[in-house]
Amino acid sequence: MDQRELVRRAAKGEHEAFDALVRLASNRLYGIAYRILRDQYRAEDALQQALINIWNELPRLRDPDRFDAWTYRVIVRAATAEARRAGATPTTPLLPADADASRAPDDYGAVADRDQLERGFSRISAEQRAVLVLQHYAGLSQAEIADVLGVPLGTAGSRIHYAVRALRAAIEADARLGTGRESMA
């Protein structure tokens, strides 16, 4: 039975179909949640809430072919809500105050090692982490990210752009504070 039929049946309330859908999607969704939250237990909570939301809202998904995109949306919302609930996420302004607006993200070249990335990633907002996870982990295109987030294409592009800038700024701030293990180039 294909996923489209599973979605159709689960939307009608068939639990076995929903079970199968969950088995198909849960690894993918957990991977997203974990990478946004960087915390196993919060990711588990987000996954559980997302799956419950999927069950509750599935009848309102008109096109079964959009199930995957929709579940990305649900898990991103659950993860960012979980991050807000945890309340301990240090955030960086959407556009870092010291960012050079004339520089495109690609101009930043390159920079960080893994620890710096870990620290920098933890300093940007959950929403910013989400777009980076969708792009670099889930491998979604800008258009697909726009679809997942329910925003226009240009807005998705801006969010990716500013998320990269915010990450770069966080890494640079980390280096300036001397918390990086190695100096930045």
Place this chain on the structure above:
Amino acid sequence: MTNLIDLDRALADFLEDGPNTAPEAPVVAALAHARTSPRRPDLIGWLRPDVMAPPSWRVFGLRPSLVLAGIALVVASLGVAVIGSRQPTVVPPGPSPTTLPSIAPTNAPFARQITMLVTAGQPYPIDVTDTTGDLVNAVSTQPGEGRSVGDGVHITSDPADRSALIVMWGGVPCESSGALRVDERTSTMTVESQACAGDTFPLDRIVRLTFRSEVSAAAWSGTVRVVGQPGASSPADSSLAPDTTHLELASTADSTVSIDIVDQSGHLAGAVSGPATASPSVEFVSASNVDPTTVRLVWPGSICDTVHRLTIAADFGLTVDRPNCQLGLDARERSVILTFDRAVDANALDTGLFSGRPGSGMPTWSLTGRDSAGGRYDLGIDDASASVINVAALDSSAVAGPSDRFRLDQAGQAVIELVWIGPGCATPPRLSIDATGSRWRLAAGTCDPAAPDVVRRISLKFDGSRSIDTIDFQQVAAGA
């Protein structure tokens, strides 16, 4: 260590690290929630857009709610402008509004044909009648997709109007007429649903009834009657009463596996069990033709699935209901061979498989365990509170019998163990938990009076904290 690396590539590598397999706990918890929590009826679901509505649905980048609010503001402004521009009207002397004759309540019985709004199929007329004239209005409300209530008629109060009731039941897309009979004298409602041929997957039907005075939903009950053969225009035909057949299914274990077959088609000529198979060949319920009049129905299950109900709808749609049972047990395939008195195309049948569906007539949960004497027992649990998310039969061999014939133990914040002494008979006991979750009744089941007492022990896990101090537990006679 190299630190001059491309940020994009570094980010991709960084994000690649980490778990890619979901832990079992949140998945099991969510599945249990779905199984025990029916979707709530969404009375304004039709107002809600598709969950993946594209951004273009917005107008000038504004949210729909803002657009609607803006339109409402403009309309209101225009109304004020128009009214304000009118010359004052001289009102001729006459009776004050308070002396105007009011619309006197008529005591004539209510009788009106309304249009039933549906999510699939065509809107159709439904006759609404009452007996006393206390009913003053009836309107159909657009339901959401799918079905949110079990079998029968679901009656709730309208939170916005104490004199109104929201009445819900399940219909099928092929219906073309129906009736709702309201009897205030007995506080009962009868839905007459027309039998028809076509898609039989049940969908919500919603009618809002307004009465002259306050009404309490708790006092009301309702039933659904399927009337008429497909294509027939005559009302109820007593010969169409559903016919139930009890059938023992072949089993690969020592358990008895059974199915009650409810035939609403009137065309079932016979039913036999298919062979028992330890390795399911299907993921879902599946129907196939053995010959033009014989259908083989196969579905996956577990060793713990011991009781089932198969409903054959008027159009031969096949729905299997069974209780939930402990997750993770050995898989089994169940099958039944159905013979009809006419040709039936299995590929065209709508099929469904449900576990623990409220209103299905099946227990919410079933479990199988061994009592202190080593004997097997089956327990059915009716959980009206929809808060039980798992059950398990525990080792009863080394458990001291409770002095009061039962004992509740707090095994965790959300886990309660029940130990009880009962007759060691084969007839399954039944545990009922009321809608509040606090009133438990255990019916021992009928038994050979000479059968010795045994001890049984089970655990129930809930979806939240549950204290044994809040539980009123009683053992009652069978059938009580």
